[in-house]
Amino acid sequence: MFEELKDGAALIIGGSGGLGSEISRLFARTGSAVAFNYHRNAERAQALQAELAGNGGRVLMQQAELADIAALRRLFEQCETQFGRIHSVIYASGPTVRISAIADLAPEQWAAIVDADVNGFFNLIHVAIPALRRSRGSLVALSTAGTRRFPPLDVMSAGPKASVEMLVQGIAREEGRNGIRANCVGVGHIEAGQGLSIQQDPRGKRLAERVLAATPLRRMGSAEDIANAVLFFASSMASFVSGEMLCVDGGGHV
Template sequence: MKRKDFPDGAALVIGGSGGAGRAICLKLVESNVPVVFTYNKNQTRANELVNEITELGGEAQAIQLNVSDQQGIKELLEQTSQQYKQIHTLIMAIGYDIPQDYLANVTPELWQSILQSDVNGFFNVTHAAIPYLRESQGSIVHISSAGLFRYPPRDVLSVAPKAAIEVMIKAIAKEEGKYGIRANSVAIGVIETGIFLRLKETVFDEAWQEAVKAGLCLPRFGQAEEVAEAAIFLASSKSSYTTGQIITVDGGYHV
């Protein structure tokens, strides 16, 4: 089957076993794109996604990766490039179980840990991937936070690292555009998947949910598939003249 919106080669989804990441992998498979995705600890969930994609007639591999492991990142990129000839898409879709707390209560140790995993992890992967994406004139898509545009109290550990990453997205767009690389983000609001579902009965209780919905233009929470649609658009040739941008998928939270 001919790939209408993607060239030959593979897409690499970092954090593909998570809620939004899983939906992105499935959407790539719809475009007949081979997918290599990473997971951190949950091998069972990763294997389930591989099996699901295989049953759909797609091609996928799951690789365990810690984004602080620079040698592991290098090996992943080399292996994927050799097997599929080129990597044309890199999607950063890692989600973290980050505590919801006020800045004054955040310990220096927790702050450093989050920066190491989120900001430095993004740098480690994209820095190593740039030579491969130059060869393919490929695309980077980062799953970011709508909190960049309207800050939600007690969300500094999520939003602050995303702000730093957005500067790197702009740096890649500005500096690598001459090599054909594009870099964009999808800034998401509350999505009914992943961390939200795990903390729905505790942190994100009914009162919290109703308060958030009251501030949305569309009075409902988003779906992982809606995030995937935006990510695939930015990764594909349909957005071939779009770079350094952020699409918000937040139900109008930031309006």
């Protein structure tokens, strides 16, 4: 299974983060080469690189910020040079957001989060589309299940991710003729990444408790749950699936 992923690399933006690292591990276990960037935490990125290489994986790590188009181009060029093709581009990045009511947000706070998430994602796809045309590959973006059912006090996550989802749908529509598939995974209440960091805020902890109580499966998900959904979209199992959003949230969006 997943033989097609052994030809080339998955390039994971945010690949050393709480969710991105599990996605990186899962792709490596399929036999795919893995390339990932990091923003500031070089120590964590180096540890993941060593782990993947130690398990026999083919891995490339580079520092690259989404605001730096030149750095993104270098990352893509190095990945294609080293591994031949990029079969999947995974957007597993996103700024840490604060819990807030819309009325309490300052315009500069909103502008900063939109710049980091929406404009950052646009920069990524600007560089990624030519590479994915060459490989007839797959784009998978992590979004939030909150775009399907408004999450109280979490508009700073759901608002920008709604724009990310629209860009993904646009790529699915416009680039399908070039063999590109584009899909989103809607992240629910997960015991990793921001799902854990939000609980450091007392309001975030109370909100998480309410979300958990309203989740039909009555539990939090895992980073592996998200990684499995990403792998499905990137693989031939989803070869006729594009423009979709799959909520991995224990049924919380229902």
